[in-house]
Amino acid sequence: MKHIYLFTFLLISLFGFSQEPAGYYDSATGTGFELKSQLKAIINNTNDGLDTEYLHNAQDYSAMDAFIADNDLDVYDSYENDNSILDVYSENPSGTDPYNFTPVTNECGNYSSEGDCYNKEHVIPKSVFDDAMPMYSDGHNLLPTDGRVNGFRSNYPFGVVDDNQLVSQSGISNPTMNGSKLGGNLNSGISAGYTGTVFEPIDEFKGDIARIYFYFATRYEDQIDAWGAFDMFDGSNNNVFAEPFLAILLNWHNNDPVSQKEIDRNNALFTYQNNRNPFIDHPEFVAQIWNNTTDTEAPSAPSNLAASNPTDNSVDLNWNASTDNVAVTVYDIYIDGVYAFSNATTNATATSLSPNTTYCFTVKAKDAAGNESVGSNEVCETTTNNGSSGGEDLFFSEYIEGGGNNKALEIANFTGVTIDDLSMYTLKLSSNGNSGWTATYSFPANAQINQGDVYVIANGSATICSSEYDDLNNTITGFNGNDAIGLFKNDVLIDIIGTLGDDSTFAQNTTLVRKSTVSGPSTTFDLNEWDSYAQDTCDDLGSHTQTLGTTEFTSNTIKIYPNPVSGNTLNIDTNKTFDYSIYNILGKQVLKGISKTGTIMVQNLPQGIYILKLNIEGQSVTKKLVKK
Numbered sequence: 001m002k003h004i005y006l007f008t009f010l011l012i013s014l015f016g017f018s019q020e021p022a023g024y025y026d027s028a029t030g031t032g033f034e035l036k037s038q039l040k041a042i043i044n045n046t047n048d049g050l051d052t053e054y055l056h057n058a059q060d061y062s063a064m065d066a067f068i069a070d071n072d073l074d075v076y077d078s079y080e081n082d083n084s085i086l087d088v089y090s091e092n093p094s095g096t097d098p099y100n101f102t103p104v105t106n107e108c109g110n111y112s113s114e115g116d117c118y119n120k121e122h123v124i125p126k127s128v129f130d131d132a133m134p135m136y137s138d139g140h141n142l143l144p145t146d147g148r149v150n151g152f153r154s155n156y157p158f159g160v161v162d163d164n165q166l167v168s169q170s171g172i173s174n175p176t177m178n179g180s181k182l183g184g185n186l187n188s189g190i191s192a193g194y195t196g197t198v199f200e201p202i203d204e205f206k207g208d209i210a211r212i213y214f215y216f217a218t219r220y221e222d223q224i225d226a227w228g229a230f231d232m233f234d235g236s237n238n239n240v241f242a243e244p245f246l247a248i249l250l251n252w253h254n255n256d257p258v259s260q261k262e263i264d265r266n267n268a269l270f271t272y273q274n275n276r277n278p279f280i281d282h283p284e285f286v287a288q289i290w291n292n293t294t295d296t297e298a299p300s301a302p303s304n305l306a307a308s309n310p311t312d313n314s315v316d317l318n319w320n321a322s323t324d325n326v327a328v329t330v331y332d333i334y335i336d337g338v339y340a341f342s343n344a345t346t347n348a349t350a351t352s353l354s355p356n357t358t359y360c361f362t363v364k365a366k367d368a369a370g371n372e373s374v375g376s377n378e379v380c381e382t383t384t385n386n387g388s389s390g391g392e393d394l395f396f397s398e399y400i401e402g403g404g405n406n407k408a409l410e411i412a413n414f415t416g417v418t419i420d421d422l423s424m425y426t427l428k429l430s431s432n433g434n435s436g437w438t439a440t441y442s443f444p445a446n447a448q449i450n451q452g453d454v455y456v457i458a459n460g461s462a463t464i465c466s467s468e469y470d471d472l473n474n475t476i477t478g479f480n481g482n483d484a485i486g487l488f489k490n491d492v493l494i495d496i497i498g499t500l501g502d503d504s505t506f507a508q509n510t511t512l513v514r515k516s517t518v519s520g521p522s523t524t525f526d527l528n529e530w531d532s533y534a535q536d537t538c539d540d541l542g543s544h545t546q547t548l549g550t551t552e553f554t555s556n557t558i559k560i561y562p563n564p565v566s567g568n569t570l571n572i573d574t575n576k577t578f579d580y581s582i583y584n585i586l587g588k589q590v591l592k593g594i595s596k597t598g599t600i601m602v603q604n605l606p607q608g609i610y611i612l613k614l615n616i617e618g619q620s621v622t623k624k625l626v627k628k
Contacts, residue, residue: 019267020281023052028278028285033238036289039218043275045134056219056275058134064120068144069103071268076261085118086261088205089149089180094431094439095478096405098177098460101144111147113171121145123212125155128230129223139269140215140277148172152182152199157232158209159198159248160191163442164423167197178202179439179475189344190251190329192321193244196231203440207256210249214286215277217241239290246290251329253279253286299324299365299373302331302346307381311415312355313520313622314393314489315381318347322365322373334362334375338609341492349424349490351393352523352583352611354624358382394425395495395521396487397454397544399512402536405461407477408469409485409497412544413449414520420448426491427457427476430484433503437486441476454544468542481508487521495521509535516547519620524581558614564626568603570612578616582625584608602627 027050028038041048045056074086079093084100091097099115101107108117120142129135145153152172165184166174175181185191185198201209213232217224217240225237234242241249258280266280278285299322309316322328330342335350336359353359360380365373398410409427413419422443429439441457447470449455458469459477479485482505484498498506506525511533518529559573572578572595580600582591591605610625 019263020270020276021052021054024054024276025278025282026051031288033289035285036218036221036238039278039285040221043215043219043278045275054274056134057273059137059139059273061137064137064139064142065104065107067139067268067272068120068142069107071265072144073103078260085144087118087145088143088201088208089145089153089176090115090178091204092178092439092475092478093202093204094429095474098474101146108147111151114146114148114173114177117147118144119147119150121150121153123209124216125230127155127228128233129220129227135216135220138216138219139273140219140275141212143212146176149176149180152176153180156182156197156199157185157194157230157245158213159185159194159200159245160189161198161200162186164445166445175442177474179441186345188321188346189331190247191244192328192346194231203256204438205256206252207258208262210253210256211258211262211277211279211283211286213241213249214253214279214289218278218289219275241290247329250286250290253283258283296371297325297367298371299328299367301373302363302365302376305361305363305376305379307361307379310381310383311393312384313353314349314351315353315359315361315383316347316349316490317361317363317379319363319376321346324365324367324371328365328367330366332364332366332372334364336360336609337362343491345491347424347490349492351489351492351494353383354611354622355383357624393489393494393521394419394449394487395514395518396485396497397514398456398541399485399497399507399530400464400536400538400541401479401481401507401510402462402464402538403509404463405459405474405477406464406536407479408456408458408462408465408538408541409477410454410456410541410544411449411487412454412514412546413451414546415451418448418450422447422449422455424490426488428486428488429476429479430486430498430500431478432483433501435501437500439475439478441473444471447471452546454542456542464536465538465541468538481505481510484525493523496523496525499525507532511535511537513540514544516545519546523583558616558621558623560612560623560625563623564628565602566628568601570600570602570625572598572600572614574598574616576616578614580615581613583611583613 028035030038043056047053072086074080074082074084085103090099101118106117108119111117123141123143126136148171152169161181161183167182179202182199185194185196187195221237224240225235232245233240262280266277270276302319302322305319307315307317330344332342333340333348358380360378362375362378364375394411394413397412400408427441428437430437455470456468457471457473460472460474482503484500486493487495512530515529515531561571577596579594584590605627607627612623612625614621
């Protein structure tokens with residue numbers, strides 16, 4: 001029995017403070033701003049007559065140095081687990097960190113560039129509360145950060161950066177080495193309504209930042225209205241946050257759930273200063289406070305919808321933002337009256353369209369409560385019919401997964417025109433079979449790709465074919481041979497290497513070069529479209545050849561009937577054997593096969609609009625298909 005008692009004691013010692021003490025939140029029974037005030041009474045430094053009181057015990061500002069050295073460490077298998085300082089402005093969650101800080105040893109100090117040293121950042125700038133205590137030394141608001149990036153962020157609000165308005169400063173890249181960035185706020189979607197300069201951390205830590213702000217608004221709710229002006233605050237003690245910053249913080253909180261890092265830090269801070277961040281312990285409190293009122297008001301309709309830049313397979317769309325009593329969170333795009341896809345900003349690109357086909361578009365706005373506006377004006381546009389000479393979009397043309405950091409991606413342009421604005425394109429990485437995208441790359445300002453040319457992005461430590469590199473980025477090239485990489489246009493996937501959510505190895509220690517017969521991008525990865533070469537082969541890097549040739553097979557000469565089809569059989573007017581793929585309007589493949597009879601069985605295809613892609617003797621033909 002003594003052994004049992006000893007084991008029980010050890011469990012209590014190890015896990016007794018792995019979460020809030022029993023009864024800590026018993027008095028938090030309300031909703032809305034009443035709940036916020038109840039939480040303040042739990043975490044503040046006054047005796048509020050609670051059954052059990054834990055008073056915030058403010059520490060000296062300099063004491064946080066030792067706390068950070070002991071508790072803000074990378075001890076997580078999801079990162080490097082190397083006991084370096086876990087800095088939200090230098091951590092690369094999907095690859096090798098650009099640099100590391102040793103606790104105490106690399107503490108600032110003077111700095112002039114990224115990676116020189118780390119110091120403490122006030123997440124809510126200290127100028128807001130005029131360096132007053134206890135806000136100044138509150139550990140929940142102090143994070144270890146790269147000194148230069150801390151200075152770069154300065155006291156700017158957090159927001160969503162427009163990549164076309166990046167700020168330039170000496171001694172630092174923008175985006176920074178881990179992808180954080182400073183620039184003009186993206187005045188669109190959830191961030192519409194503010195045009196000043198903002199700082200945007202990487203997705204991995206956006207929820208961390210949001211929950212610090214919610215803590216601060218709660219802990220100091222009776223003081224905030226007396227502080228100096230800050231664009232993120234509305235001057236009130238209850239709501240605290242001005243728009244669009246409340247919408248941004250809510251979005252970050254919802255899309256980046258509480259991590260083990262936050263839980264561990266919250267527990268350590270409770271031991272250190274005797275109070276907790278309630279929104280880490282109970283993330284649901286955020287919605288109960290700031291989304292408490294029942295919202296039944298729909299946004300206004302998007303206006304001035306316009307279509308432009310048609311290609312064989314895509315049409316660009318843009319419109320004026322809707323307004324809402326809370327905030328618009330997303331726009332739904334309809335094609336020929338059928339829902340197609342959603343977008344957070346006021347511009348989008350409809351892809352996977354058929355050549356020489358007229359499409360009609362409408363857009364509806366939706367808020368966080370699911371209220372949807374009436375439709376925008378309808379606009380119609382006809383896609384081009386340029387065939388093999390142009391009209392396809394950008395696509396991946398080479399992939400190098402070589403020795404060490406010899407990693408590179410090549411994107412080719414055979415659209416028929418120079419793409420002189422790459423701001424609408426991004427690359428995204430999904431590591432280790434993750435079902436979502438874990439890192440995003442944006443092209444530098446003013447980057448372009450001439451018709452028939454390529455753009456090469458390489459790891460900053462790569463040692464092969466360096467003369468061919470157009471940009472260096474360690475985040476997007478932090479892939480191994482089992483990680484998916486997507487090419488996006490206006491945040492819609494148009495091409496992919498690997499399969500999202502599948503960590504099976506497809507190209508380890510290998511160079512892949514897209515075959516010259518491939519005409520454009522595909523949202524389904526097919527290794528048969530690539531030629532494989534040995535590790536560190538980069539003879540073809542920096543250029544790409546496309547030899548599609550010309551044949552009788554075009555969108556006009558190959559007929560499909562009946563279309564619309566209501567029966568079981570779709571007929572293809574050819575005596576050639578062909579393989580086929582059918583995609584829904586979201587670009588997901590729903591049917592594929594090979595036909596030797598000129599027919600495709602579509603009896604299991606639900607009603608709707610589809611894209612039919614035929615491959616006949618090495619040539620591709622795309623058609624719009626309607627199933628009734």
